[in-house]
Amino acid sequence: xxxxxxxxxxxxxxxxxxxxxxxxxxxxxxxxxxxxxxxxxxxxxxxxxxxxxxxxxxxxxxxxxxxxxxxxxxxxxxxxxxxxxxxxxxxxxxxxxxxxxxxxxxxxxxxxxxxxxxxxxxxxxxxxxxxxxxxxxxxxxxxxxxxxxxxxxxxxxxxxxxxxxxxx
Amino acid sequence: xxxxxxxxxxxxxxxxxxxxxxxxxxxxxxxxxxxxxxxxxxxxxxxxxxxxxxxxxxxxxxxxxxxxxxxxxxxxxxxxxxxxxxxxxxxxxxxxxxxxxxxxxxxxxxxxxxxxxxxxxxxxxxxxxxxxxxxxxxxxxxxxxxxxxxxxxxxxxxxxxxxxxxxx
DNA sequence: AAGCGGATGATATAATATAGCCCATAACCA
DNA sequence: TGGTTATGGGCTATATTATATCATCCGCTT
Ligand SMILES: [Zn+2]
Ligand SMILES: [Zn+2]
Ligand SMILES: [Zn+2]
Ligand SMILES: [Zn+2]
Numbered sequence: 001x002x003x004x005x006x007x008x009x010x011x012x013x014x015x016x017x018x019x020x021x022x023x024x025x026x027x028x029x030x031x032x033x034x035x036x037x038x039x040x041x042x043x044x045x046x047x048x049x050x051x052x053x054x055x056x057x058x059x060x061x062x063x064x065x066x067x068x069x070x071x072x073x074x075x076x077x078x079x080x081x082x083x084x085x086x087x088x089x090x091x092x093x094x095x096x097x098x099x100x101x102x103x104x105x106x107x108x109x110x111x112x113x114x115x116x117x118x119x120x121x122x123x124x125x126x127x128x129x130x131x132x133x134x135x136x137x138x139x140x141x142x143x144x145x146x147x148x149x150x151x152x153x154x155x156x157x158x159x160x161x162x163x164x165x166x167x168x
Numbered sequence: 169x170x171x172x173x174x175x176x177x178x179x180x181x182x183x184x185x186x187x188x189x190x191x192x193x194x195x196x197x198x199x200x201x202x203x204x205x206x207x208x209x210x211x212x213x214x215x216x217x218x219x220x221x222x223x224x225x226x227x228x229x230x231x232x233x234x235x236x237x238x239x240x241x242x243x244x245x246x247x248x249x250x251x252x253x254x255x256x257x258x259x260x261x262x263x264x265x266x267x268x269x270x271x272x273x274x275x276x277x278x279x280x281x282x283x284x285x286x287x288x289x290x291x292x293x294x295x296x297x298x299x300x301x302x303x304x305x306x307x308x309x310x311x312x313x314x315x316x317x318x319x320x321x322x323x324x325x326x327x328x329x330x331x332x333x334x335x336x
Numbered sequence: 337a338a339g340c341g342g343a344t345g346a347t348a349t350a351a352t353a354t355a356g357c358c359c360a361t362a363a364c365c366a
Numbered sequence: 367t368g369g370t371t372a373t374g375g376g377c378t379a380t381a382t383t384a385t386a387t388c389a390t391c392c393g394c395t396t
Contacts, residue, residue: 042374061352074376081353082375097322098265100352100383115305117314128312132304137283137323140298145328146285153321154265155305160313210343229383242345249384250344268352268383 023053026104030092039090047071048083049104052093057123058101096125098154103127113151121162191221194272198260207258215239216251217272220261225291226269264293266322271295281319289330 030049034041041049051067052059065080072079084102087093091110093102096118103116103125115130134151141148198217202209209217219235220227233248240247252270255261259278262271264286271284271293283298302319309316 040374044375076375076377077353078355078377079375086374098320115308117309117312119314120317126312126314128308130304130308133301133308136298136300136304137321140283140296140301141285141323141325144285144294144296145331146287146294146323146325147331148285148323148325149288150324152266152323153305155309155314155316155320156318157309157314157316163313163315208343212344244344244346245384246346246386247344254343 019055022056023050026053026092026106030090033092034090037090039086044068044072044075044079045083045086048080049087049092052087052102053104056103056125058096058099058103058118058125060099060101064102094127094152096154097152098156115153116155117159118154118156119159119162120156121158121165124159126159187223190224191218194221194260194274198258201258201260205258207254212236212240212243212247213251213254216248217255217260220255220270221272224271224293226264226267226271226286226293228267228269232270262295262320264322265320266324283321284323285327286322286324287327287330288324289326289333292327294327 027046027050030046031041047068048064051064061077061080061084064084065075065077068075068080084093084095088095088102091112092105094105094114094116095102096116099118105114106127107114107129113129113134115128115133117126117128119125130153133153137148137151137153140146195214195218198214199209215236216232219232229245229248229252232252233243233245236243236248252261252263256263256270259280260273262273262282262284263269264271264284267286273282274295275282275297281297281302283296283301285294285296287293298321301321305316305319305321308314
Protein backbone atom coordinates (compact mmCIF):
# COMPACT_ATOMS: atom_id res chain seq x y z
CA UNK A 1 0.00 0.00 0.00
CA UNK A 2 1.43 3.28 -1.09
CA UNK A 3 0.74 6.93 -0.62
CA UNK A 4 0.33 9.08 -3.68
CA UNK A 5 3.90 10.33 -3.63
CA UNK A 6 7.05 8.53 -2.74
CA UNK A 7 9.04 11.22 -1.02
CA UNK A 8 12.44 9.62 -1.08
CA UNK A 9 12.28 8.98 -4.81
CA UNK A 10 10.64 12.20 -5.84
CA UNK A 11 13.73 13.82 -7.32
CA UNK A 12 13.08 14.38 -11.00
CA UNK A 13 15.69 17.10 -11.11
CA UNK A 14 18.45 17.33 -8.57
CA UNK A 15 18.38 20.78 -7.06
CA UNK A 16 15.56 22.43 -8.95
CA UNK A 17 16.94 25.03 -11.31
CA UNK A 18 17.48 25.56 -14.97
CA UNK A 19 20.75 23.80 -15.34
CA UNK A 20 21.06 24.32 -19.07
CA UNK A 21 21.13 28.02 -18.27
CA UNK A 22 23.80 27.34 -15.64
CA UNK A 23 26.02 25.60 -18.15
CA UNK A 24 25.39 28.11 -20.88
CA UNK A 25 26.32 30.99 -18.59
CA UNK A 26 29.42 29.27 -17.32
CA UNK A 27 30.70 28.56 -20.81
CA UNK A 28 29.93 32.05 -22.10
CA UNK A 29 31.68 33.59 -19.11
CA UNK A 30 34.68 31.37 -19.67
CA UNK A 31 34.88 32.30 -23.32
CA UNK A 32 34.72 36.01 -22.56
CA UNK A 33 37.28 35.86 -19.81
CA UNK A 34 39.78 33.86 -21.79
CA UNK A 35 39.36 36.15 -24.72
CA UNK A 36 39.87 39.23 -22.54
CA UNK A 37 42.94 37.72 -20.97
CA UNK A 38 44.44 36.64 -24.25
CA UNK A 39 44.59 33.00 -23.21
CA UNK A 40 43.30 30.15 -25.30
CA UNK A 41 40.18 28.27 -24.32
CA UNK A 42 41.07 25.53 -26.76
CA UNK A 43 38.75 22.81 -27.91
CA UNK A 44 39.98 20.32 -25.32
CA UNK A 45 39.77 22.86 -22.51
CA UNK A 46 36.28 23.84 -23.57
CA UNK A 47 35.16 20.22 -23.68
CA UNK A 48 36.60 19.50 -20.24
CA UNK A 49 34.87 22.55 -18.81
CA UNK A 50 31.63 21.44 -20.41
CA UNK A 51 31.97 17.96 -18.94
CA UNK A 52 32.66 19.39 -15.52
CA UNK A 53 29.51 21.46 -15.77
CA UNK A 54 27.32 18.50 -16.63
CA UNK A 55 26.37 18.53 -12.98
CA UNK A 56 27.11 20.34 -9.76
CA UNK A 57 28.88 17.31 -8.44
CA UNK A 58 32.61 17.21 -8.07
CA UNK A 59 33.98 15.04 -10.86
CA UNK A 60 37.13 12.91 -10.91
CA UNK A 61 39.90 13.41 -13.42
CA UNK A 62 39.72 9.86 -14.76
CA UNK A 63 35.96 10.14 -15.09
CA UNK A 64 36.52 13.18 -17.27
CA UNK A 65 39.07 11.16 -19.19
CA UNK A 66 36.58 8.39 -19.89
CA UNK A 67 33.93 10.85 -20.91
CA UNK A 68 36.14 12.85 -23.22
CA UNK A 69 37.50 9.84 -25.09
CA UNK A 70 34.61 9.68 -27.57
CA UNK A 71 35.45 13.26 -28.49
CA UNK A 72 39.21 13.14 -28.13
CA UNK A 73 40.29 9.70 -29.01
CA UNK A 74 43.91 10.35 -28.12
CA UNK A 75 43.13 11.63 -24.64
CA UNK A 76 45.48 10.47 -21.90
CA UNK A 77 45.70 11.45 -18.23
CA UNK A 78 47.97 14.36 -19.04
CA UNK A 79 45.39 15.66 -21.50
CA UNK A 80 42.89 16.07 -18.69
CA UNK A 81 45.30 17.27 -16.05
CA UNK A 82 46.68 19.92 -18.38
CA UNK A 83 43.20 21.18 -19.16
CA UNK A 84 42.35 21.16 -15.46
CA UNK A 85 45.53 23.07 -14.60
CA UNK A 86 44.54 25.71 -17.10
CA UNK A 87 40.94 25.96 -15.95
CA UNK A 88 41.98 26.17 -12.31
CA UNK A 89 44.59 28.82 -13.09
CA UNK A 90 41.89 30.85 -14.83
CA UNK A 91 39.60 30.50 -11.84
CA UNK A 92 36.99 28.60 -13.83
CA UNK A 93 37.22 25.39 -11.87
CA UNK A 94 37.97 24.52 -8.26
CA UNK A 95 39.86 21.52 -7.12
CA UNK A 96 38.12 19.82 -4.21
CA UNK A 97 41.09 18.66 -2.18
CA UNK A 98 39.20 16.39 0.13
CA UNK A 99 37.76 14.45 -2.81
CA UNK A 100 40.56 14.67 -5.34
CA UNK A 101 37.91 15.98 -7.68
CA UNK A 102 36.91 19.09 -9.56
CA UNK A 103 33.90 21.33 -9.73
CA UNK A 104 32.89 24.30 -11.84
CA UNK A 105 33.29 27.69 -10.20
CA UNK A 106 30.11 29.72 -10.02
CA UNK A 107 31.72 33.03 -9.25
CA UNK A 108 33.96 32.55 -12.20
CA UNK A 109 36.72 34.65 -13.33
CA UNK A 110 39.02 35.35 -10.48
CA UNK A 111 40.86 33.46 -7.83
CA UNK A 112 38.92 33.90 -4.65
CA UNK A 113 38.26 32.66 -1.20
CA UNK A 114 35.69 29.95 -1.18
CA UNK A 115 33.55 27.88 1.08
CA UNK A 116 32.56 24.57 -0.45
CA UNK A 117 29.64 22.71 1.09
CA UNK A 118 29.94 19.14 -0.08
CA UNK A 119 26.92 16.87 0.30
CA UNK A 120 27.76 13.28 1.19
CA UNK A 121 24.42 12.10 -0.12
CA UNK A 122 23.84 13.75 -3.49
CA UNK A 123 27.50 14.75 -3.89
CA UNK A 124 26.63 18.22 -5.06
CA UNK A 125 28.98 21.02 -4.11
CA UNK A 126 27.63 24.39 -3.16
CA UNK A 127 30.00 27.30 -3.35
CA UNK A 128 29.53 30.24 -1.02
CA UNK A 129 31.38 33.45 -0.47
CA UNK A 130 31.04 33.32 3.30
CA UNK A 131 32.41 36.75 4.01
CA UNK A 132 32.04 36.43 7.78
CA UNK A 133 33.99 33.20 7.78
CA UNK A 134 36.75 34.74 5.73
CA UNK A 135 36.89 37.76 8.01
CA UNK A 136 37.15 35.55 11.06
CA UNK A 137 39.90 33.61 9.31
CA UNK A 138 41.76 36.80 8.51
CA UNK A 139 41.66 37.78 12.17
CA UNK A 140 42.94 34.36 13.12
CA UNK A 141 45.84 34.71 10.67
CA UNK A 142 46.69 38.09 12.14
CA UNK A 143 46.90 36.57 15.61
CA UNK A 144 49.00 33.69 14.39
CA UNK A 145 51.26 35.88 12.27
CA UNK A 146 50.33 33.74 9.30
CA UNK A 147 50.37 34.98 5.71
CA UNK A 148 47.66 33.09 3.87
CA UNK A 149 48.01 32.31 0.18
CA UNK A 150 45.07 30.00 -0.32
CA UNK A 151 41.88 29.89 1.67
CA UNK A 152 39.77 26.95 0.71
CA UNK A 153 37.29 25.76 3.23
CA UNK A 154 35.74 22.40 2.48
CA UNK A 155 32.98 21.05 4.63
CA UNK A 156 31.32 17.67 4.27
CA UNK A 157 27.77 17.02 5.37
CA UNK A 158 24.22 17.00 4.10
CA UNK A 159 22.68 19.67 1.94
CA UNK A 160 19.27 21.06 2.76
CA UNK A 161 17.50 18.76 0.34
CA UNK A 162 19.23 15.59 1.46
CA UNK A 163 18.90 16.41 5.15
CA UNK A 164 15.20 17.06 4.58
CA UNK A 165 14.71 13.73 2.89
CA UNK A 166 16.53 12.02 5.69
CA UNK A 167 14.10 13.42 8.26
CA UNK A 168 10.93 12.78 6.24
CA UNK B 169 85.90 33.11 5.77
CA UNK B 170 82.76 33.12 7.80
CA UNK B 171 80.96 35.53 10.01
CA UNK B 172 80.10 34.38 13.48
CA UNK B 173 76.51 33.72 12.63
CA UNK B 174 74.82 32.75 9.41
CA UNK B 175 71.39 34.28 9.77
CA UNK B 176 69.49 32.35 7.12
CA UNK B 177 70.88 29.07 8.36
CA UNK B 178 70.60 29.85 12.02
CA UNK B 179 67.72 27.50 12.69
CA UNK B 180 69.12 24.91 15.03
CA UNK B 181 65.64 24.09 16.17
CA UNK B 182 62.67 24.73 13.95
CA UNK B 183 60.05 26.62 15.90
CA UNK B 184 61.79 27.10 19.21
CA UNK B 185 60.24 24.85 21.80
CA UNK B 186 61.02 21.73 23.71
CA UNK B 187 59.96 19.23 21.14
CA UNK B 188 60.94 16.20 23.17
CA UNK B 189 58.36 17.34 25.67
CA UNK B 190 55.85 17.71 22.83
CA UNK B 191 56.40 14.14 21.72
CA UNK B 192 56.45 12.76 25.21
CA UNK B 193 53.16 14.44 26.04
CA UNK B 194 51.51 13.31 22.85
CA UNK B 195 52.50 9.69 23.38
CA UNK B 196 51.49 9.68 27.02
CA UNK B 197 48.14 11.20 26.16
CA UNK B 198 47.61 8.63 23.44
CA UNK B 199 48.43 5.79 25.80
CA UNK B 200 46.03 7.04 28.43
CA UNK B 201 43.20 7.64 26.00
CA UNK B 202 43.49 4.28 24.34
CA UNK B 203 43.64 2.57 27.67
CA UNK B 204 40.54 4.45 28.88
CA UNK B 205 38.67 3.61 25.72
CA UNK B 206 39.64 -0.03 25.77
CA UNK B 207 41.28 0.14 22.38
CA UNK B 208 44.74 -1.17 21.61
CA UNK B 209 47.58 1.21 20.95
CA UNK B 210 49.61 -1.66 19.54
CA UNK B 211 53.31 -1.58 18.87
CA UNK B 212 52.86 -0.66 15.20
CA UNK B 213 50.34 2.05 15.99
CA UNK B 214 52.60 3.47 18.67
CA UNK B 215 55.56 3.50 16.33
CA UNK B 216 53.60 5.23 13.59
CA UNK B 217 52.38 7.85 16.03
CA UNK B 218 55.93 8.36 17.21
CA UNK B 219 57.17 8.78 13.64
CA UNK B 220 54.43 11.29 12.90
CA UNK B 221 55.49 13.28 15.93
CA UNK B 222 59.11 13.45 14.86
CA UNK B 223 58.26 16.89 13.60
CA UNK B 224 55.36 19.26 13.25
CA UNK B 225 55.38 18.77 9.51
CA UNK B 226 52.72 16.81 7.75
CA UNK B 227 54.19 13.47 6.76
CA UNK B 228 53.29 11.23 3.84
CA UNK B 229 52.12 7.67 4.26
CA UNK B 230 54.90 6.18 2.17
CA UNK B 231 57.47 8.22 4.03
CA UNK B 232 56.18 6.64 7.23
CA UNK B 233 56.40 3.29 5.50
CA UNK B 234 60.06 3.82 4.65
CA UNK B 235 60.86 4.97 8.14
CA UNK B 236 59.09 2.15 9.89
CA UNK B 237 60.70 -0.61 7.82
CA UNK B 238 63.81 -0.85 9.99
CA UNK B 239 61.50 -1.51 12.92
CA UNK B 240 58.80 -3.52 11.18
CA UNK B 241 60.45 -5.43 8.43
CA UNK B 242 57.17 -6.77 7.12
CA UNK B 243 55.56 -3.36 6.79
CA UNK B 244 53.49 -2.84 3.66
CA UNK B 245 51.29 0.10 2.64
CA UNK B 246 48.31 -1.43 4.39
CA UNK B 247 50.33 -1.60 7.60
CA UNK B 248 50.65 2.17 7.60
CA UNK B 249 47.18 2.97 6.37
CA UNK B 250 45.62 0.74 8.99
CA UNK B 251 47.60 2.39 11.73
CA UNK B 252 46.67 5.80 10.36
CA UNK B 253 42.99 4.86 10.19
CA UNK B 254 43.13 3.88 13.82
CA UNK B 255 44.99 6.99 14.94
CA UNK B 256 42.65 9.25 13.01
CA UNK B 257 39.60 7.49 14.40
CA UNK B 258 40.97 8.04 17.89
CA UNK B 259 41.52 11.71 17.16
CA UNK B 260 45.27 11.42 17.64
CA UNK B 261 46.22 12.34 14.10
CA UNK B 262 44.74 14.60 11.45
CA UNK B 263 44.73 13.89 7.78
CA UNK B 264 45.77 16.95 5.81
CA UNK B 265 43.57 16.60 2.74
CA UNK B 266 45.30 19.19 0.64
CA UNK B 267 48.64 17.44 1.06
CA UNK B 268 47.60 13.79 1.28
CA UNK B 269 49.60 13.76 4.46
CA UNK B 270 49.23 13.35 8.18
CA UNK B 271 50.05 15.37 11.25
CA UNK B 272 49.84 14.77 14.97
CA UNK B 273 46.89 16.35 16.72
CA UNK B 274 47.80 18.71 19.52
CA UNK B 275 44.39 18.86 21.15
CA UNK B 276 44.35 15.12 21.23
CA UNK B 277 41.63 12.89 22.29
CA UNK B 278 38.44 13.91 20.61
CA UNK B 279 37.22 14.61 17.13
CA UNK B 280 37.02 18.34 16.79
CA UNK B 281 36.83 21.28 14.48
CA UNK B 282 40.21 22.40 13.36
CA UNK B 283 41.99 25.12 11.55
CA UNK B 284 45.27 23.98 10.05
CA UNK B 285 47.78 26.63 9.06
CA UNK B 286 50.18 24.98 6.65
CA UNK B 287 53.47 26.71 5.91
CA UNK B 288 54.66 26.33 2.34
CA UNK B 289 58.20 27.12 3.38
CA UNK B 290 58.99 25.08 6.48
CA UNK B 291 56.03 22.73 5.96
CA UNK B 292 55.03 22.89 9.59
CA UNK B 293 51.36 22.68 10.41
CA UNK B 294 49.90 24.76 13.17
CA UNK B 295 46.60 23.65 14.57
CA UNK B 296 44.23 26.22 15.99
CA UNK B 297 40.81 26.06 17.54
CA UNK B 298 39.60 29.21 15.82
CA UNK B 299 36.30 29.51 17.65
CA UNK B 300 35.23 32.63 15.79
CA UNK B 301 35.81 30.97 12.45
CA UNK B 302 33.81 27.95 13.50
CA UNK B 303 30.99 30.15 14.76
CA UNK B 304 30.88 32.04 11.49
CA UNK B 305 30.86 28.72 9.66
CA UNK B 306 27.98 27.48 11.80
CA UNK B 307 25.98 30.58 10.92
CA UNK B 308 26.75 30.03 7.25
CA UNK B 309 25.54 26.44 7.50
CA UNK B 310 22.34 27.61 9.12
CA UNK B 311 21.68 29.97 6.23
CA UNK B 312 22.45 27.31 3.68
CA UNK B 313 20.44 24.64 5.46
CA UNK B 314 23.55 22.53 5.54
CA UNK B 315 24.24 19.87 8.16
CA UNK B 316 27.98 19.73 8.65
CA UNK B 317 29.71 16.49 9.58
CA UNK B 318 33.32 17.48 9.20
CA UNK B 319 34.80 20.92 9.47
CA UNK B 320 38.38 20.97 8.45
CA UNK B 321 39.79 24.24 7.36
CA UNK B 322 43.18 24.06 5.69
CA UNK B 323 45.03 27.18 4.74
CA UNK B 324 48.35 27.35 2.93
CA UNK B 325 50.74 30.22 3.34
CA UNK B 326 53.73 31.34 5.36
CA UNK B 327 54.08 30.97 9.08
CA UNK B 328 55.31 33.86 11.18
CA UNK B 329 58.87 32.63 11.22
CA UNK B 330 59.13 31.99 7.50
CA UNK B 331 57.41 35.24 6.56
CA UNK B 332 59.85 37.01 8.88
CA UNK B 333 62.87 35.41 7.27
CA UNK B 334 61.55 36.34 3.85
CA UNK B 335 61.42 40.02 4.83
CA UNK B 336 64.75 40.02 6.64
C1' DA C 337 39.21 -27.71 22.34
C1' DA C 338 36.13 -24.73 19.64
C1' DG C 339 34.71 -20.36 18.40
C1' DC C 340 35.19 -15.40 18.15
C1' DG C 341 37.01 -10.76 17.16
C1' DG C 342 40.73 -7.75 16.44
C1' DA C 343 45.18 -7.10 14.46
C1' DT C 344 48.42 -8.12 11.15
C1' DG C 345 50.71 -10.57 7.05
C1' DA C 346 50.81 -11.12 2.17
C1' DT C 347 49.65 -10.34 -2.54
C1' DA C 348 47.62 -7.86 -5.88
C1' DT C 349 45.62 -4.03 -7.94
C1' DA C 350 43.09 0.38 -8.16
C1' DA C 351 43.10 5.28 -8.37
C1' DT C 352 45.39 9.57 -8.77
C1' DA C 353 49.05 12.39 -10.78
C1' DT C 354 53.42 13.79 -13.03
C1' DA C 355 57.86 13.60 -15.91
C1' DG C 356 60.09 14.01 -20.10
C1' DC C 357 60.48 14.01 -24.83
C1' DC C 358 58.81 15.21 -29.22
C1' DC C 359 56.28 17.68 -32.70
C1' DA C 360 52.99 21.12 -34.77
C1' DT C 361 51.57 25.73 -35.05
C1' DA C 362 51.73 30.53 -34.73
C1' DA C 363 53.80 34.70 -33.46
C1' DC C 364 57.69 37.39 -33.39
C1' DC C 365 62.12 39.01 -34.92
C1' DA C 366 66.69 39.56 -37.69
C1' DT D 367 63.33 34.78 -45.78
C1' DG D 368 64.84 32.06 -42.22
C1' DG D 369 65.64 31.60 -37.24
C1' DT D 370 63.69 31.75 -32.68
C1' DT D 371 60.52 31.40 -29.14
C1' DA D 372 56.13 30.30 -26.86
C1' DT D 373 52.22 27.45 -26.44
C1' DG D 374 49.49 23.35 -26.82
C1' DG D 375 49.24 18.81 -26.99
C1' DG D 376 50.59 13.58 -28.37
C1' DC D 377 52.88 9.79 -26.43
C1' DT D 378 55.27 6.71 -23.25
C1' DA D 379 56.45 5.74 -19.02
C1' DT D 380 56.45 6.09 -14.21
C1' DA D 381 55.53 8.00 -9.63
C1' DT D 382 52.47 8.46 -5.85
C1' DT D 383 48.59 7.41 -3.06
C1' DA D 384 45.27 4.02 -1.45
C1' DT D 385 42.38 -0.16 -1.14
C1' DA D 386 40.65 -5.08 -1.71
C1' DT D 387 41.00 -9.75 -0.42
C1' DC D 388 42.24 -13.70 1.73
C1' DA D 389 45.15 -15.95 5.10
C1' DT D 390 47.14 -16.20 9.67
C1' DC D 391 47.94 -15.29 14.40
C1' DC D 392 46.73 -14.33 19.10
C1' DG D 393 44.13 -13.52 23.19
C1' DC D 394 39.84 -14.34 25.10
C1' DT D 395 35.54 -16.78 26.11
C1' DT D 396 32.74 -20.70 26.32
ZN1 LIG E 1 23.04 24.08 -12.59
ZN1 LIG F 1 22.63 16.60 -1.03
ZN1 LIG G 1 57.06 20.08 19.13
ZN1 LIG H 1 57.14 28.18 8.05
